Amino acid sequence: MKSVKTVLIAAGLAALTLAGTASAQTAAAPSIVTASPAATATAPGSGQSPATVAAPDAAAPAAGAAPATQPAAAAAKATIPEFYGPTAGIGQPTDKIALQAQVTDLGHQAEWFHNDVLMPIIVIICLFVLALLAWVTVRYNRRANPVPSRTSHNTLIEIVWTVAPVLILLAIAVPSIKLLAAQYSIPKPDITVKVIGHQWYWSYQYPDNGDFEVVSNILTEDQDKAKGEPRQLGVDNRMVVPAGAVVKIITTSDDVIHSFAVPAFWLKMDAVPGRLNETWFKVDRPGLYYGQCSELCGARHGYMPIAVEVVTKDQFAQWVAANGGTIGHGKPASSDATANSPISNPTATTTAPTPMAGAASTPTENATAAAKPAAQPATTN
Ligand SMILES: [Cu+2]
Secondary structure: OHHHHHHHHHHHHHHHHHHHHHHHHHHHOOOOOOOOOOOOOOOOOOOOOOOOEOOOOOOOOOOOOOOOOOOOHHHHHHOOOOOOOOEOOEOOOOOOOOOOOOOOHHHHHHHHHHHHHHHHHHHHHHHHHHHHHHHHHHHOOOOOOOOOOOOOOOHHHHHHHHHHHHHHHHHHHHHHHHHHHHHHOOOOOOEEEEEEEEOOEEEEEEHHHOOEEEEEOEOOHHHHHHHOOOOOOOEOOOEEEEOOOOEEEEEEEOOOOEEEEEHHHOEEEEEOEOOOEEEEEOOOOOEEEEEEEOOOOOOOHHHOEEEEEEEOHHHHHHHHHHOOOEOOOOOEOOHHHHHHOOOOOOOOOOOOOOOOOOOOOOOOHHHHHOOOOOOOOOOOO
16 A cells, blocks of 8 residues: 555656656747847846836837837826736646646647646556566565576567667657647747846836836735735736737846746746747637746745736737837827827937836836847847
8 A cells, every 4th residue: 555655656756857847848948039129228127116117119110210208107007907817726826736727729738748648658657667666576585486597688578678668758759849849839929028037027028019118026915915816926017918819928138047937828938138038829718827937036036926917909909008009010009199109209309218106217228229229239237
């Protein structure tokens, strides 16, 4: 009885190790993207700056227009909408020892691979080896078998124990490599979000939507409670993306290596200073999904959660407008923004974005980015 328990524990441990390896693969081989001209000198912000900063650098392919004054930043901040709250058992840790419920196609594929391929193989191998050991210790100990066999070779057995593991490894390798390849084959993206890790918070830039930036800080425990968010996972400003859209994620960092990870999306990508890594996801179900920085990045590594809100197209447009951004090919999302867009107001002078109350420091990239500069280093470090 005890040995059965041992096997189960051993099988569990082996599975965990394998699962760890599988998810580590996600982060293992980051692809490098050439530095984009929109490369950013990221916010020098203090870790606690709670503001959402909209960068109105917008649709400025034309005329080298200077960035317009930010449309009433403080007012926008007050009305930035949140559409979904957390759903128990979805997009957040549960008390089960299992993968989080997956909400992407890749996640389902990985879940199947883990639960229906790797786990059974691991359990069968463990039980088989245990049975062999038990048989040997019982049947061939000194008392039961005083005169040992002198056999030293058996061709059939040797072939079997070489070929069988090879076949097992091949059976694992095929779906594994398929999954890995799918993670790195980014379909044509509907929207790109640039994710920047900072000690110790995240910021999200929306280059397709007027290049505004959202700065995302952890909530306090009391705020989490008040909003019904899971402990230490709630943030003040979420990353918001439309449902059913292929979201291309570009990660980089402002200081040290972080890792952007959302378990329910089967997503993990290192955010490395001076590099741009890319990955993607597509989620059809609107809702709120949590993740955490997954690369030890310093004292407050455990306090830079990720909250991704997947919303409908209309809600997304609403959210973008509230952030002073634009939808579509540089077209302003709201009439409000029209008045201030660089196109309709070509004489706008260079004005630093208005810092909002509480935001001691704001990103400074707007002033330089609009000048369509020669290649800029990807990050400042
Ligand atoms: Cu980090």
